[in-house]
Amino acid sequence: MFIEQLVNGLTLGSTYALIALGYTMVYGIIQLINFAHGEIYMFGAFAGLLLVSVFGVNIFIALIGAMLFCMLLGMLIERVAYRPIRGKSSRLSALISAIGVSIFLSTLMALFRGTNTTRYPEIITIHTYHLGSLDLSSLQIIILVVSALLMVGLQLMIHKTRMGKAMRACSQDLDAASLMGINANRIISYTFAIGSALAAAGGVMVGIYYNAVWPYMGMMAGLKAFSAAVLGGIGSIPGAMIGGLTLGVLEILGVAYLSSSYKDAIAFGILILVLILRPQGIMGKKITKKV
């Protein structure tokens, strides 16, 4: 029973981790809580749904298609709503603009599709494997493996490629990085693209796993993923992964052993506790104020 809940928690947590990575990467570079990130995740889920139900592709093609679509969407949002504000106005303005984008996108989808949930068509036959007392569905295995692959790929990209190096430089000091000849605007754009692609992957997999997508799904998932990012230490990439998995496990265990009506409250309770006890999170460094 406990092991099974743990696996359920890790499955849910790996999708939180995928979304949290986008928050943490963007925050690491431009210190903006990209509020519209949850909506990108929602658009990813719908793009996957479109590909599966209209074009009848298999789950992996749908995943890649949704990721590509959300890459473009993420870059577009950054170009239209954040770049004109950056450097000109306060961080508060950027945050409010992000909230505006979030509301705009979720309402737009609600106008297109209505506010009801849509079911994903059956695209893979789900086998259940019995390992001792543990029941593991093939869908859970797909989610865990795909998330793990994406996270390993991200780590390799950040640490082994030229662009990854530029991204790390930008997150340390944006101005110094641009003085060293890095095109900071392009790096910020890439960061949005990569974060959005990861969120889209999370969206498609959550849509298939829970068999439901709806226009306002991004809000709650985004908030929880943000809590996960803070729990792991915002700005830290390994932190987002650990935070996401921890939050998923804690949430599932909380539902299993405490009460299910306060399911959504667990993440926020954790967020507030982390902010009181250890604001830098599990992996984060203590922030020193710079004048």
Next chain:
Amino acid sequence: MVMDAVLSQYIDAYYLHIMVLIGINIILALGLNITTGVTGQLSMGHAGFMSIGAYTAAIMSIHLGMPFWAALLGGATAAAGFGFLLGLPTLRLEGDYLAMVTIGFAEIIRVFFLNFEPGGKAVGLSGIPEHTTFSLVWLLAIIVIVLNVKLLNSRIGRSFYAIRENEIAAEAAGINTTRLKVLSFMVGSFLAGLGGGLYAHYMTYIAPQDFGFMKSIEFLNMVVLGGMGSIPGTILGTVVLTIAPEMLRIVAEYRLLFYGGMLVLLMIFRPNGLLGDVRWYDIKKRWFGKEVKTWES
């Protein structure tokens, strides 16, 4: 009161209704203006504090049989108390955590009221005595406006502006930033609770879904549209955004799309809102003031 009886004879009930709503919204929006507009701490759970005030006041009048003024005060104080509890850990930190924490908090409050037995759970609470009248709302609104002007011109108000403009510089100038940020958040929550109590006793019926996330966004829009940190601006924003959905069908239909787009466009083209930082003081000086040059200016 006499005035209400007279007014209801001469003014159409529908217009009177809208004007009462404007008055209540002005109190609520001025609360958010202090926290977000003046002090620069983005609070996104204003409707959550409003619901605390509304439920507390309603329960005090229905179940405890308290007089109206005590219920209003109780609701506002309860909201301010929660503001303190939430603000203290969050506002100690650098950064934009308050926005996320307040959203989460408002959501928890909504879920709590959905499961709250004395509040009627999801059905809501009905049969609240109707005490809120036009003259009372506007009397309170005027008191709130005057106190707001006084507050923002005081030492504390200037410290609020200083924190928004540059927190580090404010701290260096000897301002206890944490204390003042928490204070501004509490004042905002207090006014939210007061507005909530008035709303409950005007509508006579409240339910958890009246105080969702989009309600908070509505108040944010009122503050942002008119001008962050400006009292005349906030009043203008409130009036426009309360009337627009009633008068224009297209606005009502695509309300949320319009709100979202408006926030983005305003932040790009007029980040300080239409009347950004216009104060009564400046208006008075421009129109009625005799120019007195001192060495300062």
